[in-house]
Amino acid sequence: MIIAGEASGDLHAARLVEGVKQQQPDTRFFGIGGSAMRRAGVEILVESSELAVVGLIEVFAHRKVIFGALNRMREILRSDPPDLLVLTDYPEFNLRLARTAKECGVKVLYYISPQIWAWRQGRVKKIQQLVDKMAVVFPFEVDFYAHHGVPVTYVGHPLAHEVKPSADRDTLLQEFGMDPERPVVGLFPGSRRSEIKRLLPIIIYTAQLLQQQRPELQFVLPVASTLSPDLIRQNMPEHELDIHYIEHRPYDTMQACDAIVTVSGTVTLEIALIGTPMVVINRVAWLTYHIVRRMLKIDHLALCNIVARRRIVAELIQNDATPSAIARELERLLDDEDYRKEIKQGLEEVRQKLEDDSHITDIAAVTSDMLNQD
Known part of the structure; x- marks a missing residue:
């Protein structure tokens, strides 16, 4: 089982x-x-x-x-x-x-x-x-x-040796029917229905703010294998954004982006392995947040920051996860070359740590060994 x-x-x-x-x-x-x-x-x-x-x-x-x-x-x-x-x-x-x-x-x-x-x-x-x-x-x-x-x-x-895009950014954007000459922002609302309901509206409002200020931006949204485009659209607030929905190709979507707003979770490690600058957001029910906050023993929420044991990418949590704050961080990721370089160097550290094969035992071998034990 x-x-x-x-x-x-x-x-x-x-x-x-x-x-x-x-x-x-x-x-x-x-x-x-x-x-x-x-x-x-x-x-x-x-x-x-x-x-x-x-x-x-x-x-x-x-x-x-x-x-x-x-x-x-x-x-x-x-x-x-x-x-x-x-x-x-x-x-x-x-x-x-x-x-x-x-x-x-x-x-x-x-x-x-x-x-x-x-x-x-x-x-x-x-x-x-x-x-x-x-x-x-x-x-x-x-x-x-x-x-x-x-x-x-x-x-x-x-994920260490499996997060691989199929092509470079420009090739992927041409395949997706997008303009490689224009910046691309990734909208990553998560793989759970509860995340979609809770966080997708915030992400969409953020994208609307960005487009008002920067009409040249393009937006992509990956659809997780556990979800459907219909479910995404049902929880989508009204908007006039031109969003490209990409199904079953999360790593190619990450590779195609210049910056990403993402929910917390394993996806932050995947994006780190690709090396795309990101901002991590999360909001849960008020009671959940205050209970969990008292129990936390770590300083970071994003797994990429936890692996690095320092703050590499910005985390906007609960009341800090507002469209205006997220939009400001995304603009900085797009425009501030020194900031982008610093973040990409930090993400490279995470990638190297995860790809270190020292002292690793294959999970299939561990499972088979336990199956064969009396």
Whole structure:
């Protein structure tokens, strides 16, 4: 059984499945995921797009769907236990499922750690009790888990050698039907429906402000595999922008941009690997924000800043995430050459850290080893 509750987890889990099938072709995978896992041969019982929400209030609003999926997976663990449960990120759901797996004697491999080093560090005790092995993607996570007595293996970040555009900027813009001579701003509203509803209007209002000041700008918006252009348009405020929607080509979209406004999450690492200057934004429900802020143990929200352990790109969070503030930062990214150079150098540092292959064990090998253990 393999579980991925979000678009990024779907991609990472699919690569794990492909790697294991190369080593053990008769291995059967089933569980929760999306299109990438389905293409890799996973029997999808619940679509991950139904579960991809962020924030305490938002999760509460979707509790029936989420707990319905959880109970379905629990019943399978009890009635027909698999040889291994592979959990990918998505901690609130996955740690509950891990408890049931333990009760049923099913081994648990957790791939891509919950960010407990960032907040709610007390959860490491639960992980120690419920997880047989952590497969982590950042080097600093090894020391954290080893310190708490959790078996851990560093498998490297799955994106490190896979985020590759298919062509250079000018070639891609010509292919997209855009003018390579005009600046391009990327509008990245996220891969979750809750992000689209919460943040897309802010991003669109930002783009409207920019276009009023700079009519030469062009805009691109990638549509995540978990979403549809129709869903994007349903949550789009009225506008007169000429937006180019790009489906299924996130890395080419990042490469085509001169600057990007993006939600927080794994996407900030992907953009860092491409090297495009960005501003990171986020807004959640008021209560969610004030609860989480008290629990945070880190200084940054964007993963690219966390990996660098310093502020490389601007983070505009909650009340700071206004269209006017975002527009000012994007203009600086477009116009201030020294600032652009500084940010691109910082993003290059992140890329080098993620691409360092020292002491990495392949995640497919870790999974196969656990499958073959008695």
